[in-house]
Amino acid sequence: MRIDRARLHDTVLAGVVAAVSVTLYALYDPLRLPAGGLRPADGIGLALVAVSGVPVAWRRRRPLAALCAALVPETLLAVAGYGAGVPGLAGLVLLYSVASHRGLATALGGLLATLSAYTAGAVAGPARAVAWTDHVVAAVVVTAVWGAGRSLRLRRAYLAELRERAARLERAHAADTRAARAEERSRIARELHDVVAHHVSVMIVQAAAARRVLASDPELAGEALSAIEHTGRTAMAEMRTIVGVLRTDARAERGPQPGVQDLPALVEQMREAGLPARLLVEGEPRPLPAGVDLAAYRLVQEGLTNSLRHAGAGAGAVVTVRHRPDELDVRVQDDGAGTAEPPAGPGHGLVGIRERVALYGGILSIGPRPGGGFEVRARFPLKDDQ
Structure with a gap:
């Protein structure tokens, strides 16, 4: 009991x-x-x-x-x-x-x-x-006892409010921590998708080409296999860099993130994979914010990957980068015979691109071109002091 x-x-x-x-x-x-x-x-x-x-x-x-x-x-x-x-x-x-x-x-x-x-x-x-003074003393004693009790209650209420405030701050801190972790997981998921989707798509196309010419042209098939090996190693290196941020026992060795300056190598890689692609740069290049620089690179990477997978045989792609004083205009156009309408349920790649562009206040448009083919375009606003 x-x-x-x-x-x-x-x-x-x-x-x-x-x-x-x-x-x-x-x-x-x-x-x-x-x-x-x-x-x-x-x-x-x-x-x-x-x-x-x-x-x-x-x-x-x-x-x-x-x-x-x-x-x-x-x-x-x-x-x-x-x-x-x-x-x-x-x-x-x-x-x-x-x-x-x-x-x-x-x-x-x-x-x-x-x-x-x-x-x-x-x-x-x-x-x-x-004497009347005795009654005054009694009244003072009664009032003092009452005041002591009230002081104790007010002190208890004050301490309770402090504890409640500390609990609210702790809950708010925990909520902020959870939100930050969720945002970081979402960012890592986008990076992983962009890296894996691009490199795996290139490897699939190169493997298909190697299989077709394996009997008739072993030397060309060997070159395709070498390209697959190189692409796989590149993908693994990028994945190690991204996944490294999840490690808690050691710091990840993080190299510089790709940007607009790396687009020539990306376009060359797509040409080697079988997609005729070319890069056009207009305007005077200028230093870009790191986030915008990476978002522009990922947009081009996703656009070229989609063209490689869906544009069809013989289709080509053009990447256009326009540097303007107040904005960066990036577009990927192909002349293939892909779907006439954008897919009803966009994959993670397009969702990730939309999130990236929206994060930096950009405007994204995705859809078929009037003369045929498909276009992915984003316009990022830039400040004068950047």
């Missing part, structure tokens, strides 16, 4: 308050002044003093009700003319409990009830040789 420690402590405190009140009441009897009109200690007085301490056992569960219950015997003691060594000890303990465990309205109600009970006892009791 589990013991309620708070209830046990309050019960023990009630016994202590009752015992102390009875002891002080009995010790106060020899100091009585006969002219004061105070009744001598007797069984009734001792009973009332002892009963006043019993409600302390409920000081946390029902503090206001316990205070009112304790004020009844204390008021009867004052009205009947009994004295006590420490008048209202139980009432002071319960008033403190009301102020420290309940809201402001309830606490003010407890203070008003205590002052009213004291006033009623002072007015209705027998005449005593008590």
Whole structure:
């Protein structure tokens, strides 16, 4: 059976308050002044003093009700003319409990009830040789006890607010961390797709070409196999660089990311894979933001890969890069006989390209050309100070 420690402590405190009140009441009897009109200690007085301490056992569960219950015997003691060594000890303990465990309205109600009970006892009791300063001191003591209880409650509320604020900040930090991780995973997924889709597509085309000429032209088939090996090694190197950021036990060796300056090598690789492609650069090249530079390269890579896979035999592609003062215009056009309409469910490559272009405020257009073929075009805005 589990013991309620708070209830046990309050019960023990009630016994202590009752015992102390009875002891002080009995010790106060020899100091009585006969002219004061105070009744001598007797069984009734001792009973009332002892009963006043019993409600302390409920000081946390029902503090206001316990205070009112304790004020009844204390008021009867004052009205009947009994004295006590420490008048209202139980009432002071319960008033403190009301102020420290309940809201402001309830606490003010407890203070008003205590002052009213004291006033009623002072007015209705027998005449005593008590100066008005004694009543002022009693009122100050009651108010000070109430104020101490309120201060404790306000401190508890302040500490609770600090804990809640710290918990909110921790939850917000955890949410930001999860969002950052999700964004990083999405970025890595886009990079992996771009690398794998491009190189695997090139390898498939080269393997098909090698298979067709294997019997008739072994030397040409060997060149295709060498190109497949080179493409595979390149893909593996790029994948190691990307996957390296996921490692937690060591830093990834990260080389420079590809950009617009690497487009000639990309176009040459596509020509070797069997797609007649050429690169046109217009305007004066200028340093580009790293993100825009990589996004432009990936767009061309994805566009050429799609042309290689879907344009058909004999189709060619043109990559055009226009450097303008306020924007970078990149387009990939082919003259193949691919689908007349863009696929209804775009793959991860086009989704990744859309995300990249949108991330840097660009405008992306993907679709068939009026004269035949397909076009992928993006326009990235540039600032003057870049």
